[in-house]
Amino acid sequence: MNADDVRQARAYLLRVAEPPAAALVAFVAEHGPVAAAGRVRRGDCPPDVLKVTEARRGFDLVAQDFARAAEAGARLVVPEDDEWPAWPLLALDLAARRGVAEAVPPLALWVSGEVSLGAAADRAVAVVGARAATEYGEHHAAEFAYGLGVRGVPVFSGAAYGIDGAAHRGALAASGVTVAVLGCAVDAGYPAGHVALLKRMVGAGGAVVSEYPPGTPPARHRFLVRNRLIAALTEGTLVVEAGRRSGARNTASTAGALGKVVMALPGPVSSGMSAGCHDLIRDARATLVSTVDEVLETVGHFGIAEDTTRRPKRRTDRLGPEALRTFEALAVRTDRSDSEIAAESGLPLRRVRALLPELELDGFAVRGEAGWRRRKESA
């Protein structure tokens, strides 16, 4: 299977149905992108797929999409790429199996920015909130994003006015990685007042991401569909300010449905913009956080809940994400079996079996009678 064919097929598939197209995604998973695209093009597909692709299947805008994307400095990242954020997006597959309707993985993502999308989405935190934010909200959105940036935690948001913009700016001020996930194409120039901000983010090692083909204008329903990607691409979502009906609450509830961490910032009880946050906390749908360290503690970040500028280098810093995950799944005092470690780490059993001997060679793990344990000096 030619990599270019795959990319072309996925670009076609992204355009042929409005996301999230669960039936189409399932069809692609079954047949592979190239065969699926061919069959959709010919109308040779099950009725539910036909129904959602009927209107656009005749359009062949793939070449044009790539040309427009290149003009905007964007590329198409596909699940077959190494940089695909497979681990965070796995939450969508798992939630879909649990019957969460909106949990449909993207078929591919248009990305502006040189950063690897997988690296940007590694242990990232979403900072979201209302457009009609107060000074209090914007101030703290910027402060929290700054604090995350300083600690090397990528900050995702939606590029909207209000909390989103303040979060991106705060992360930029810390020279942190910050990523905007849009409800329109990466070249849509929306919101107009944030075009320069988005350019600055891309230039500073961040990214602008969208599953919508070049030229797609913003739309209300697209913001809601986009919210699932902000939730899925991060470990946790912090709602800074939200009215009782804010879209940020939608991101929060999606994050919760995906099994991600949901956090909310409290504020004055007299502020309608904190009312949504207070509801989330009161109903135990979000954990209250009042400092950046609490954010890191809540998402369960390993060893970064401190000021990294003063932190001595850890030996585990050089482990890849899967190796680190495997290492973290080891107990210090008791042996664990391969399958226990797989369950604990969330990694496939065969991957765990490959990684454990590597961890042993590197001095992180010891083989015991009943399985594996952490090597003490490594902690």
Added chain:
Amino acid sequence: MNADDVRQARAYLLRVAEPPAAALVAFVAEHGPVAAAGRVRRGDCPPDVLKVTEARRGFDLVAQDFARAAEAGARLVVPEDDEWPAWPLLALDLAARRGVAEAVPPLALWVSGEVSLGAAADRAVAVVGARAATEYGEHHAAEFAYGLGVRGVPVFSGAAYGIDGAAHRGALAASGVTVAVLGCAVDAGYPAGHVALLKRMVGAGGAVVSEYPPGTPPARHRFLVRNRLIAALTEGTLVVEAGRRSGARNTASTAGALGKVVMALPGPVSSGMSAGCHDLIRDARATLVSTVDEVLETVGHFGIAEDTTRRPKRRTDRLGPEALRTFEALAVRTDRSDSEIAAESGLPLRRVRALLPELELDGFAVRGEAGWRRRKESA
């Protein structure tokens, strides 16, 4: 047993050991107040009781205590009185059995104010917080207490400057019942700036309560000991503002240990005076509340989470507290046995057995094959 003898004995016992004197309370429970007082006076008691009473057992200040109390308009309320708040204070006994060290019931309480202490403590809410409160905290303490007062919910607090004072004033403004529980005698004139406020509370149908004999000056440890009474005499405690080491957190943790509802008001994350509240909420030791209705919902008040001024009279309004409790313990669709109802209501079995036929006569309960159920038209 003469009622005066009991009152005299308990006045003596209150003075003979510094509360909370667990060994003495147990001794009194075993032998009754009159016999226990006699034996303590003679030094004829177990070593642990002797130890805590040795220093003061020779003092006979009972007549003087009653004279000073009368001068201050106070009376001694004892467990043998009908107005004794036995139900709320039961939490202390239950917690003591679970091993909560500070959960020692008071031997009696000095009370200024004509209100029945039992009535004042019926479904009351404590509103507490830091002395060094902010304008935000004082404003909301007063607002919440006002809202509770309007809805007929008694407000308890500790008469300190800051949040406590604001809470008492707010309840007064609503012509609500408000009760101060002191860490000194009711006649100690403390805090000096609140003497007029305390007098106003007593005059307006509220009360000032203390387990310390007349003349006892305030002391740091007495405030902590007093906090258990604020927690015990109410259904729930709302912490309005608290620094990370505030005494209000002590009241909150005691309330939690007693199985009472703990609530906290959120505030700006930049405010050190909200930090204690945020910690309580974050650690799930308190429920976030941002409105008075949420307070009532959280303490589980039956039918008063609305504006009582617009509420039509309920038939159950005329039930006494124990009858109401028994009624609430009935299910609508299934029969419950006497002992199930006793367990559910927290009332003694013999009391439940006496009340059920009364509820039947009044049309609130029906006798079924397997026990009792609620009569439908009564809901």
